[in-house]
């Protein structure tokens with residue numbers, strides 16, 4: 001049975017990963033900050049006959065990360081999915097909130113590194129050996145102004161954390177290739193989650209957002225095809241390469 005450990009499993013794309021993998025018969029180690037309030041996730045776990053288990057994990061608390069890695073030390077993890085992330089409110093040029101930026105770096109970037117470090121041994125002893133990090137269209141340095149989007153200078157705080165994640169993934173791919181571990185960064189698309197909806201302009205509706213069901217289904221197809229030849233690549237949810 002394939003196993004995924006994913007962070008931020010209680011809502012949004014994380015919850016949809018859990019739904020789909022549960023239906024596909026995976027073992028899912030579903031991590032979230034506050035299991036007592038994760039009603040939908042707990043309901044899936046309760047019906048899963050033990051394949052979906054819920055684990056308390058605030059990814060910014062490195063003690064919790066180490067504790068969970070120790071508890072699960074004998075469990076091979078086929079796919080480690082660094083899904084948890086935060087999008088701040090818009091960051092207008094001249095009004096940068098540096099404290100908020102620092103917190104965001106802890107959540108989006110340092111936590112991706114810490115979780116990946118702590119669980120590398122578990123991934124190394126699995127069959128599929130995959131580590132995923134979550135990119136964004138906004139993480140692309142080569143796409144001016146965030147590519148086709150119009151946010152301009154309002155997103156530099158979020159964008160730097162996501163660009164950092166891509167560089168981290170690239171670095172990890174080099175370090176971990178000798179262990180047979182594949183590392184890729186994937187932009188899940190502008191999806192209809194709390195985070196995705198936060199970026200709608202007043203005149204836009206959720207119709208323009210990607211259905212999380214489609215996003216996760218497409219990313220599952222992508223990871224099913226991954227080999228060590230693809231390690232270090234950046235992708236969009238649909239398998240197209242994301243410009244660096």
Ligand SMILES: NC(=O)c1ccc[n+]([C@@H]2O[C@H](COP(=O)([O-])OP(=O)(O)OC[C@H]3O[C@@H](n4cnc5c(N)ncnc54)[C@H](OP(=O)(O)O)[C@@H]3O)[C@@H](O)[C@H]2O)c1
Nearest residue numbers: 008012013033058059084085134136190191193194195196
């Ligand atoms: N939706 C999009 O359009 C989009 C586009 C590009 C990239 N992404 C990326 O895709 C990933 C999932 O996004 P989403 O749309 O599902 O976002 P979301 O609906 O806002 O959910 C974010 C998840 O991250 C969790 N989280 C935040 N801080 C955490 C922490 N310190 N420890 C543990 N969990 C934490 C949240 O838990 P709580 O409920 O406890 O807050 C929640 O489960 C993120 O990395 C995001 O940057 C999303």
